[in-house]
Amino acid sequence: MDAEERPGISKNTLDAVSERARLEQELAHAQEELALINQKLEEKGDFGLGEGASTVYEWEMNLALRQAAEAKIESIKAALARLDQGTYGICEVCGQAIDPARLEILPHTTLCVGCAQASR
Ligand SMILES: [Zn+2]
Numbered sequence: 001m002d003a004e005e006r007p008g009i010s011k012n013t014l015d016a017v018s019e020r021a022r023l024e025q026e027l028a029h030a031q032e033e034l035a036l037i038n039q040k041l042e043e044k045g046d047f048g049l050g051e052g053a054s055t056v057y058e059w060e061m062n063l064a065l066r067q068a069a070e071a072k073i074e075s076i077k078a079a080l081a082r083l084d085q086g087t088y089g090i091c092e093v094c095g096q097a098i099d100p101a102r103l104e105i106l107p108h109t110t111l112c113v114g115c116a117q118a119s120r
Contacts, residue, residue, distance in 0.1 A: 020083055023107055027076045034069040037062055075108035082110075091115055 040062050082088040089098050091112035098112045111119065 016083060016088070019088065019103075019107070020080065023076055023080050023083065026107060027073065027080070030069055030072045030076060034066065034073060037066045037069055041066065072108075078110075079108040093119075 041059070079088060082090075089100070089103055090096070091098055092110040093115040094112060096112050098109065102109065102113055109116070
């Protein structure tokens with residue numbers, strides 16, 4: 001079914017321009033997210049010890065979120081760098097083209113489906 005809808009799409013056909021636009025958009029979004037989390041973490045200072053355990057919980061959750069946002073930003077930047085080098089969309093392990101559908105969901109992945117499953 002999929003093959004019929006997209007005839008002639010070769011595994012290596014990636015529109016670098018639109019991929020870049022998509023990644024840059026995602027990067028901007030992730031940076032906004034990070035700024036928001038940082039804001040929350042800064043505000044927390046004024047709360048002092050008010051809410052006890054739940055404040056600590058929220059603080060830790062925001063720390064975890066910040067870590068995740070930072071990791072996301074790094075991986076998107078890495079994806080953009082690979083786009084520059086022409087290695088974007090190529091599996092790091094086996095060197096095969098990564099399924100474009102997979103890249104759409106996970107733009108910063110460096111592994112094809114097979115290798116990702118094997119590395120688990
Ligand atoms: Zn692979």
